[in-house]
Amino acid sequence: MKLKVVPARTGALWVKLGIQTFFKQPLALAGLFFMFMAIMTVASLVPWIGFMLAMTFLPAATLGLMAATREATQGRFPMPVILVAAFRAGKSEARAMLTLGGLYSLGFLVAIGASWLVDDGDFARVYLGGSMPEREVLLEGNFQSAMWVFIGLHMPLSLLFWHAPALVHWHGLTPAKSLFFSIVACLRNFWAFVVFGLSWIGVLMLLVLAITLVATLLGSPALAGDLMLPLLMVMVSMFFTSLYFSFRDCFELPDDIVEIKS
Incomplete structure (x- = not known):
């Protein structure tokens, strides 16, 4: 296994390839993403341990x-x-993946628990419940502080696990080694990931602008609300599609899965 360093502009290429690949198999990739969401939702409904169970299956x-x-x-x-x-x-990889999942769920619990200490759980209830808080709550100092505490702790957690599942699956690394090489790859390719994130923010802004413009031209403001959620879900599906390209370009693939570059 060899870690590679790529130019910053490669981050935009990952976004482009993610979108292009999605449209090669839109029904399959969108369907798999919605199945992924359904699995996470069903797992989270298990009494007492549902949320941690869903986080364990996430990697x-x-x-x-x-x-x-x-x-x-x-x-x-x-x-x-x-x-x-x-x-x-195989059983070995299954155990390794469940170990990753357990570590991720523990890390997430620490992050959300730390935010709970800041605002008595207001941010955590909003984040986990998926509800939109009142404007006054959003503007409260404690709520915003809790949000930034969570973001500050969850960001390094995400980098640790960004490549880890793929490293376990395609390179046969142990969970500990996969986490180490994952965060090293993310840090070594820091600017590519910055461009990657900014590019997706740009795509999101263009999507919102397009939806708003269409709704305005058709004279139906309510249409924007009707279109926003399904199209955002499709965009998130494209985001997950693009994750593979960030892994492919940060690590040399084993000989049995070498691909032609797009």
């Missing part, structure tokens, strides 16, 4: 979406079973 499910993207790049139709690719590769 394996993310790997499934990355594997689906690889299938799409090779002109194949990704089947639903690919979402559980990590658990079909």
